[in-house]
Amino acid sequence: MASLVQVEVPVSSDNNNTQTQLLGWGVYNPNSMYRVRLLCHSLIRPKFSSDMKKSSNAQNPNDCLEQILSSGFEKALQTRQIMGLPSTDTDTYRLVNGEGDGISGLAVDIIGDKIAVIMSSAAWCQVHRSTIMTTLQRVIPQHELIWKTTPSRLRQDGYEIVDDNDDNDEAEVEGQPIIGLENGIQYQTFPNLKGQKTSVYCDQRENRRNLAQLSKGKRFLDLCCYHGGFALNAARAGAARVVAIDSSQDAIDTSMSNAEMNGLHDIEFIKSDISEFMQSCDEKFDMIVLDPPKLAPSVSGLAKASRKYHSLNRDALKLFSEEGGLFMTCTCSAAMTQKDGGNYFLQMVQQASLAAQREITLLRVSGAAPCHTQSPASFPAGNYLTAALFYVHRRE
Numbered sequence: 084m085a086s087l088v089q090v091e092v093p094v095s096s097d098n099n100n101t102q103t104q105l106l107g108w109g110v111y112n113p114n115s116m117y118r119v120r121l122l123c124h125s126l127i128r129p130k131f132s133s134d135m136k137k138s139s140n141a142q143n144p145n146d147c148l149e150q151i152l153s154s155g156f157e158k159a160l161q162t163r164q165i166m167g168l169p170s171t172d173t174d175t176y177r178l179v180n181g182e183g184d185g186i187s188g189l190a191v192d193i194i195g196d197k198i199a200v201i202m203s204s205a206a207w208c209q210v211h212r213s214t215i216m217t218t219l220q221r222v223i224p225q226h227e228l229i230w231k232t233t234p235s236r237l238r239q240d241g242y243e244i245v246d247d248n249d250d251n252d253e254a255e256v257e258g259q260p261i262i263g264l265e266n267g268i269q270y271q272t273f274p275n276l277k278g279q280k281t282s283v284y285c286d287q288r289e290n291r292r293n294l295a296q297l298s299k300g301k302r303f304l305d306l307c308c309y310h311g312g313f314a315l316n317a318a319r320a321g322a323a324r325v326v327a328i329d330s331s332q333d334a335i336d337t338s339m340s341n342a343e344m345n346g347l348h349d350i351e352f353i354k355s356d357i358s359e360f361m362q363s364c365d366e367k368f369d370m371i372v373l374d375p376p377k378l379a380p381s382v383s384g385l386a387k388a389s390r391k392y393h394s395l396n397r398d399a400l401k402l403f404s405e406e407g408g409l410f411m412t413c414t415c416s417a418a419m420t421q422k423d424g425g426n427y428f429l430q431m432v433q434q435a436s437l438a439a440q441r442e443i444t445l446l447r448v449s450g451a452a453p454c455h456t457q458s459p460a461s462f463p464a465g466n467y468l469t470a471a472l473f474y475v476h477r478r479e
Contacts, residue, residue, distance in 0.1 A: 085112045085207035087148045090119055105132060108151060110207035114241025120187035120207060123151045148211060149218050152186070156222040159184040159191075159456075166453055169193070175263030175270070176285050176454040178223075182465050183456030188240070191219065192281040194263045199226040200274045200281035204236035209244070229274050231281060235380075262344075266292045268315050269344050271337055286451035287312060287374065287413075290470045293449075294372060294411055295320040301369040301408065304328070306357045306399060311338030311350070313372045318347040322370070325350045328360050361398035369408035373399045374470075379416035388416060389431055396435035400475060403441065407475040410443065417467035420450075428469050442476040 088111045091103040109121040125132035131154065135147060159179045163169075168176045178199065179191035188205020199219070203209055209232070216228055234244055260271035265288055274282040295316035300323050305314040308327035315338075318325045327350055329335055335354045342350050353360065357375070373395060379388035396412055403410070412432055414420055419428050429445065436443045451468045458465065 085110045085205075085210040087111075087145075087151075088119065090121060107132060108135060108147070110148075110205075110211075112206050112241060115206060116239065117187070117205075120205065122148075122155065122185060122187070124185075128154075145211070145214050149214050152215060152218040153222065155179075155184060155186050156219055159186075160222060162456065163454055168454060169196075172267040173265050173288070175265050175272075175283055176288070176452070177456075178454075180454070180456045180465070182458050182460075185458065188236075189215065190281070192283055192285065193223075193226065194261050194272050194274060194281075194283060196225060197227060198229060198261050198272075198274055199223055200229045200231060200283075202231050202233060202281050204233040204240070206237065206240045206242035209237065209242055231274075233280075265312075266295075266316060268312075268319065268341075270310055270312075270341050271344070272310075284309065284312070286415075286455050286468055287470070288452040288454075290411070290413075290449055290452075291316045294370070294409075294472070297409060298322040298370055302367070302404075304368040304371045304402065306361075306371065306373045306395075307375045308338055308352070309334050309374075311341050311352070313374070314338070314350050314352075315341060315345060315347055317370070318342070318350050319345070326366075326368075327352050328355055328357050330354065330356045358395065358398065361395075361402060364402060366402070367404035368402055369404060369406070370410075371399050371402060371408070372411040372413070374411075374413040374415075377416050378414070379418045382418045382422075385416075385418050385422065388419065389427075392419070392428075393431055393435050393438070396432050397438045400436055400439035400441045400443070403475045405478045407441070407477045409446075410473045410475050411470055412473070413468065413470045415468050417464075420467055420469045421464075425469065429471060432471060432473065436473075436475075441478075443473040444476065445471060446474055447472045 090106040090109050092106050093101050094104045095102040105125045107121050107125045108123040109119040111119050174195050176193055178193050179186055179189055181187055181190055188208050190202040192200045237244055260273055263270045263272050272282045291312050298317040299321040302324045303317040303322040305327040308314050308329045311327055314325050314327035327338060332354050335352050339352050378391050379385045414428050449470045
C-alpha cells in the first residue's frame with residue numbers, strides 16, 4: 084500500500100510494442116478512490132524527473148520519496164516567503180496545503196517560531212510518516228514537529244487507525260499553550276490536544292483583518308467565535324461594542340484568555356447555542372459575522388445542511404438594527420462552496436434574507452488566506468471556504 088511508483092502514459096503503439104512517456108512520480112494505493120496521488124509532474128519538472136528515473140533503479144524507494152518531499156517542502160517554504168510569511172505581525176500560517184502545494188493528503192501549519200503541526204489525511208502519509216518527519220525537520224529545523232491525523236479521511240483512503248492520533252504519543256492534557264501571532268494579535272493554541280485539526284484556523288486571517296477595518300464605532304456580533312478571532316480584531320480596531328458567542332465552554336475560556344492577553348477587556352463572551360441566542364436576543368447590531376463549523380461534510384448531506392444554513396442566516400439577519408449594516412456569512416463546507424460554481428451558497432443567503440424581510444447587496448466574496456494555496460490542476464476541488472460580505476440595507 085502507498086508505494087512510490089513511476090506514472091507512465093502510452094504515447095504510441097507499433098507492432099504491439101507500446102511506447103510510453105513518463106508522466107511523473109506518485110504514491111499508489113489500490114484501496115483508495117485516488118489510486119495514484121501524483122507528487123512530481125515530469126512536464127513541470129522535466130530535469131528532476133529525468134534524474135529521478137535514471138537513479139531510481141539504484142536507489143531505495145524511500146530515498147526517491149525523500150528527494151521529492153525535500154523539493155516540495157522547499158518550494159512550499161519559498162512560496163510563503165514570497166507572501167511575506169512569517170512577518171512581524173503574523174507568525175502562524177499554513178506551510179503545506181495538500182494538493183495546493185503538490186503534496187496530496189498532507190497539511191502543515193506553523194505556530195510561532197516553535198511548533199509545526201502535521202495533519203495526515205492519506206494512507207501514504209501514515210506509511211511514510213518517518214520519511215515525512217525527517218525531511219520536513221531538515222527544512223524547518225527550528226520547529227518541533229507534532230503529528231496529527233484526520234481519521235475519517237484515512238478511512239476513506241483505506242487506512243484504519245486505532246484512535247484519533249494513531250500511535251502518536253500525544254498528551255491528553257493541555258500542557259502549556261503555544262502562542263501564535265496573527266495580524267498583531269496573540270492567540271493561545273493547544274496543538275497537543277486531540278481534535279480541532281491542527282489547533283489553529285488561519286484560513287480566515289485575511290477576512291478577519293479586512294472586516295475589522297470596517298468595524299470602528301460599530302456594534303459587532305461574532306457568532307461561533309471559537310478562539311475569538313473576529314471579535315478580537317474588531318475590538319482592537321475600535322468597535323463600540325463586541326459580543327462573541329460559542330457553544331463550547333473551552334472555546335469561550337480560550338477566547339477570554341486571548342482577550343486578556345491582548346489587553347482587550349470590553350468584549351462580552353457568552354456560552355450559548357447560537358440558534359438559541361439569536362432567537363432570544365433583543366439587542367441589535369451593526370456588524371455580524373456568522374462562521375459556523377462544517378455542516379455539509381459531503382454532497383449527500385447538502386440538503387439537510389442547506390436548511391440549517393438558511394435558518395442560521397435568517398435569524399442572524401433579524402438581529403440587524405433598522406439602519407442595517409454589514410453581514411459576513413461563511414461556509415467551510417466544500418460541497419456548499421463548490422455547488423453551482425459557488426452560487427448555491429449565495430442564493431441560499433438571498434432566500435434567507437427574504438425570510439428575514441431584509442434587503443441585502445453582495446459586496447465581496449473571498450476564500451481562504453493565500454497561504455492555503457490551490458493548484459490550477461485540482462481547482463476547484465481544493466476550494467472549500469466561502470466568506471461572503473453583504474450590506475444589509477436600512478429598512479424603508
